[in-house]
Amino acid sequence: MLEEKDPFVYAHEKEKEIVWMSQNTNQIKTSPKIMESMIKALEEGKHNLYPHRDGILGFKDDILKDLGLKGEGFDALITNGGIEGTYTLTRSMLDEGDNVIASDPSFMPIHHQIELCGAEPKEIDIYKDPYKLSIDEVNEAVNGDTKMILLIDPLNPLGSSYTEEEVKGISQIAEDNDLLLIHDITYRDFAYEHTLASEFVPERTIFACSFSKNVGFAGMRLGALVMPEEYSDILHKYRTNVLSANVIAQVGAKKALETKEEWLPDMLEQSRKNQKIIKEAVEEIPDVHLPVYPSSTNMFVIDVEKTGLDPQKIQKKLLYEHDVFVRGGNYLSKTAGDKFIRVSFTVPEEGARKFAEKLALVMDDLR
Secondary structure: OOOOOOOHHHHOOOOOEEEOOOOHHHHHHHOOHHHHHHHHHOOOOHOOOOOOOOOOOOOHHHHHHHOOOOOEEEEEEEEEOOOHHHHHHHHHOOOOOOOEEEOOOOHHHHHHHHHHHHOOEEEEOOOOOOOOOHEEEEEEEEOOOEEEEEEOOOOOOOOOOOHHHHHHHHHHHHHHHOEOOOOOEOOOHHHOOOOHHHHHHOOEEEEEEEEEOOOOOOOOOOOOEEEHHHHHHHHHHOOOOOOOOOOOHHHHHHHHHOOOHHHHHHHHHHHHHHHHHHHHHHHOOOOOEEOOOOOOOOEEEEHHHOOOHHHHHHHHHHHHHHOEEEEEEHOOOOOOOOOOOEEEEEOOHHHHHHHHHHHHHHHHHOO
């Protein structure tokens, strides 16, 4: 009999024992300089004062520099995580009756934020090859009420990414129809190749950024919106925290940007090794496959539709019997959520190997 306790309560109670693969968190070690900078800031009492509303000195410039946008007419708004940034964005830019072109599967909390504004996420079913929005599908979905295109690139949960030509084509749709293009680039650092929409429509592109995934700051709650300067006033007006974000997190994130060349290659190497470990395990299980491989994020979808098994039951059995926490697809798709589990692989290698071993056992048991 499976434990019926709330899975997140259970997982947090056993935090040290859990292989945490359910929320795309990153537990792979980065540069020790990042931690040292935060410890030093604590020792100096930086946390006793509010940071400047625009962030600690130099942090915004480092964010813009990292994207190649410093001096290009862009501004940055520091937020408490990427999700606060998208809330600020939707709240300030959408009115009742508007619609936003988006995908399904997707990171559905953003769709909920759209609905809170009285607007509609127009969700295009992408759970089919090539597992991402096509230029034609986006173009056909636009109507007189469309206000934005939400381009999550690379895409949570599928791990797919967009080519330069695809980003250019979707950007052209935004240009032709006077739309904003919201480019959620949370997983950009994991991509093999990546193109920013600002290369084509800089005056229409707003970026949603996060430090939760690349440098592993999920618990620090730090992100940013990066926007053309003409949108600065309206987005700052609707910001939910006029006292900026966690100052210790900002110190660490600034150091992470300054030292990215020291830690990112090793982190990606381990992440991609873990991908391969899981792929090899999946290939040994009948009727199970990876729709997208390799992933351009720190996760991928494992399709279990042909097994006839409920992804929620797979999630529960892995967690309560084996201390491996993955996520059933219903959190990420209204139409295909009963077909897959989502697994993030930025965990220590032993965690990826444990999942690879236990997945086959769980599938056999449930069959």
